Amino acid sequence: MRWWSRLAAAGAMLAALAAAAGLRPTAKERGGYPSAADAYSRPPLRFGSGGSFKVALFADLHYGENAWTDWGPAQDAGSDRVMAAVLDAEKPDFVVYLGDLVTANNLPIPNASLYWDRAVSAARGRGVPWAAVFGNHDDMPFEWPPEWFSPDGVPPLRCPPTSMSASGVDQGCSFRGTPRIDLITTEISKNRLSYSSNGPKDLWPGVSNYVLQVLSRSHGDPALLMYFLDSGGGSYTEVLSSAQDP
Numbered sequence: 001m002r003w004w005s006r007l008a009a010a011g012a013m014l015a016a017l018a019a020a021a022g023l024r025p026t027a028k029e030r031g032g033y034p035s036a037a038d039a040y041s042r043p044p045l046r047f048g049s050g051g052s053f054k055v056a057l058f059a060d061l062h063y064g065e066n067a068w069t070d071w072g073p074a075q076d077a078g079s080d081r082v083m084a085a086v087l088d089a090e091k092p093d094f095v096v097y098l099g100d101l102v103t104a105n106n107l108p109i110p111n112a113s114l115y116w117d118r119a120v121s122a123a124r125g126r127g128v129p130w131a132a133v134f135g136n137h138d139d140m141p142f143e144w145p146p147e148w149f150s151p152d153g154v155p156p157l158r159c160p161p162t163s164m165s166a167s168g169v170d171q172g173c174s175f176r177g178t179p180r181i182d183l184i185t186t187e188i189s190k191n192r193l194s195y196s197s198n199g200p201k202d203l204w205p206g207v208s209n210y211v212l213q214v215l216s217r218s219h220g221d222p223a224l225l226m227y228f229l230d231s232g233g234g235s236y237t238e239v240l241s242s243a244q245d246p
Contacts (some may be wrong), residue, residue, distance in 0.1 A: 042195065045094065045129070045214040047223060053214050055226075056092035056128075058083060062137065063115040065103035068145070072106070076118070083122040094195075094214075095123040096226070099135025104178065104234065105143040112139070112178035113186045124193055131195040131226070132187065133208040136233020139180045179235065180207045199230070203243060206230035 047053045061079050066072030087095070101119040104112050116138075123130045184198050184207055199209035207230060214224035232238040 042129075042192070045195070045212065046220075047214060047217045048093065049217060051217065053094065053224060054090065054092040056086060056090055056095045057098055058086075058095065059098035060100045060135070061097070061119050062100055062103045063119050064107045064112070066106055066145075080118075080122065087122055087126050087128060092128060095128055095130035097130060097132040099133050099231075100137045101132065101135075103137050103140075105137060105140040106145075108142055113183055116178075116183055116187065117190075120187065120191065120194070124191060127193065129193045129195055131197075131212060131228065132184075133228040134180055134184075134206075134230050134234070136231075136238055138183065138234055139178060140234035180205060180230075184208060197228075199228075203230070203241075205236045206232055 045053070061083075063076050063079065064072070065075065097119065102112050102115040107115065120130060120132070181198060181204070184196055187194050187196055188198070195212055196208065197210035198207045203209045208228055209230050210228050212226045212228070213222040214226070215221065216223040229240060231240050
């Protein structure tokens with residue numbers, strides 16, 4: 001399995017603070033793209049009656065890696081089983097996906113959201129809310145596998161079924177990868193349990209910069225803040241900047 005390899009990966013940080021103001025950016029600040037709060041009216045996250053708030057962390061799932069081999073799909077199936085076992089045993093209140101949900105540089109398909117959706121399906125199927133931050137592989141450009149090259153050095157195209165645009169034009173193969181903003185917007189708009197956000201637009205192309213607050217059980221004031229920092233990589237430089245300082 002790959003999910004436990006580095007729980008502090010992809011620039012996500014979780015921090016507990018005694019009290020703080022809400023720090024979610026507005027839709028205007030995000031440039032008009034929907035966040036979880038905008039897309040649906042989601043209930044606030046709260047500590048349980050016993051004073052606990054259990055978070056399960058999954059990192060480096062790498063769905064879609066080496067999808068053309070027997071090894072890759074077997075690893076994805078193994079990740080499905082492990083996440084299901086962890087969630088059933090621990091029964092967390094929340095799940096955080098710490099980047100590299102997919103291996104985009106191994107996905108010769110137009111839309112990596114199909115694999116991204118599979119990565120979050122274990123939490124969604126159990127009614128557990130979640131949030132995600134990006135890693136360096138999630139929107140990395142496709143890399144031609146060496147084994148695809150023929151003796152004359154020309155790789156044969158291995159495309160999914162032909163996709164047609166709205167105008168009826170054959171789009172053929174797309175190897176550009178799925179941009180961060182498309183991945184996160186699709187997740188937010190199609191999942192009521194997603195608390196992910198695309199973050200302030202002035203920090204793009206690093207889109208997963210946001211803060212989630214968890215309210216205390218008794219007084220309703222913020223008792224925990226969870227900071228999500230997009231450390232880049234993939235489609236742009238790996239970097240953390242002072243502008244991300246909350």
